[in-house]
Amino acid sequence: MKNLTKANLRTINNKSLVQYADIYLNIEKATLEQIESFGLPLSKRKHHGPAAHNKLRDMGAIYRNNNKSILSNERISSACEACTKGTGSYTTFVSLKCHRDCYFCFNKNQDEYNFYLQNKKNVNGDLKSLVEQGVLLTHLALTGGEPLLHPDETLAFFKLADELVPDAHTRLYTAGDLLSEEILQGLHNTHLNEIRFSIKMEDSIQKRKHILTKIALAKKYIPDVLVEMPVIPGTGEEMKELLLELDKLDVFGINLLEFCFPLGNAQTFKEKGLELKNPPYDVYYNFWYAGGLAVAESEALCLELVDFAMERKLKLGVHYCSLENKFTGQIYQQNHDQVLDETYKLSNRDFYFKTAKVFGKDKGKVKKVFENHDVPFTINEDYDFLQFPIEAIKLLKNRDVDIVLSSNVVEIEEKEQVIREVQLELTTPKNFVLEEIGSNWLKKER
Incomplete structure (x- = not known):
């Protein structure tokens, strides 16, 4: 898995994915600018250890x-x-x-x-x-x-x-x-x-x-x-x-x-x-x-x-x-007692709801696979993506597709459930390791 950056987006030939990721990256950029407005600069040395x-x-x-x-x-x-x-x-x-x-x-x-x-x-x-x-x-x-x-x-x-x-x-x-x-x-x-x-x-x-x-x-x-x-x-x-x-x-x-x-x-x-x-x-x-x-x-x-x-x-x-x-x-x-559709699973590692998405031309490559295996999925026409459970990535091991991993938080606004997407990561079926994000999903508590 890789964090989304302008650099790795340049290696992806999928217009719908790039446009969607740009929304996220622009929000991140604006957040960083707001953070630096408080008067203390970000370290030039990236945090790794x-x-x-x-x-x-x-x-x-x-x-x-x-x-x-x-x-x-x-x-x-x-x-x-x-x-x-x-x-x-x-x-x-x-x-x-x-x-x-x-x-x-x-x-x-x-x-x-x-x-x-x-x-x-x-x-x-x-x-x-x-x-x-x-x-x-x-x-x-x-x-x-x-x-x-x-x-x-x-x-x-x-x-x-x-x-x-x-x-x-x-x-x-x-x-x-x-x-x-x-x-x-x-x-x-x-x-x-x-x-x-x-x-x-x-x-x-x-x-x-x-x-x-x-x-x-x-x-x-x-x-x-x-x-x-x-x-x-x-x-x-x-x-x-x-x-x-x-x-x-x-x-x-x-x-x-x-x-x-x-x-x-x-x-x-x-x-x-x-x-x-x-x-x-x-x-x-x-x-x-x-x-x-x-x-x-x-x-x-x-x-x-x-x-x-x-x-x-x-x-x-x-x-x-x-x-x-x-x-x-x-x-x-915020998340443990919420119920979302079957494409979301609650991670036992960081407690975010996780889901996966493929965009544009890759939708057709995976849709038939999921239909043949009775995998639940949803299609978003506005942003041109197909969303599915992360465990289903293993069914795509022979497919050349770029996958976005999405982390989400549930907010309640005026008694209505709002799903807030807070992080996007890039992967492929070949590189994805389920255990890195939590293969044992938490059961929702009622």
Whole structure:
């Protein structure tokens, strides 16, 4: 399979296919222009890294969620596993107020940001409502802003969670500097399962050491203590030292987040010599996650740190969570319970609905084959293509045709189902490998 580009389209002698692909490529071009309008340029160096991945696989790294999540060992929070599909996972905040001012903070991208700077959510009321509605809740989290600016509300939320959904896994996100032994005792009394600290590499060494003392203190009260932080290019040696310190403290693990540009504060990013990852997305779509756009070289450093942890045989779990890893829960939630015609199948790898298309002169070559084998297909006269299930490509092994593989997301607009095509790839019957996109299709859940 090949990504669609102007270059490989020039090798195709199928006018209808080229015209259709041009629509997609023009949308992609406009998207890239819009992305660069935020003020941070795309890296001239295209994003690729097979050598690093090959080494990690040879070392025994665990690849999950279609290679978007990479582990040094089997220590991973169950909340991270739940995040893959988003089912049963609920994260909320008391307010978006924070005593920190991180240059990469993306809270300004959150809905009603200004309102929740000054006002608080009724998190307990919301939780009660969800329980009364019978919503499945397996994982609950409180984030911010900084939740510990509201210690009473934070403790009350986890106390209520313990009463209403005692089997749910609960976790708290915090920068850590407002944490006290009294608060930890209170959290312990609510049976909090997990606490995640965010260590700021722009802090002084003294400040970071102070947070490490808070982490050590938390281990006395909370079962699973983790660190979750973005990995900033240029901080490799400091990050390796941090991994060693955390391993000495016997923390459960660390989530290495791909560093993101929050679509603002571009000058600060430029001054630090940072650029956007290129390409910025695997699939261009309107994702809910507000974190922004991945920064170039952050992923490379994350992979280096997983490698470092494995070479040093660190006990803590080192988990690389890519930006793309954040998106899969949304796609699963939009697609998993939708029913489309037989030409679409829901991939068990990336949760997109997949289908195949042939165009123009190639339609006649495949139509008779499919009719002889009772393969379902549809014909679109407007764009001159025949659409069919991807598994049927194997029936075309002796046909010289160009095939477009289409990935789709279902949207609901005014209670009507809309199928949004978000990615096109090129293949031929000879080159296609079904396992690369998920040969075991997910069953639609009702």
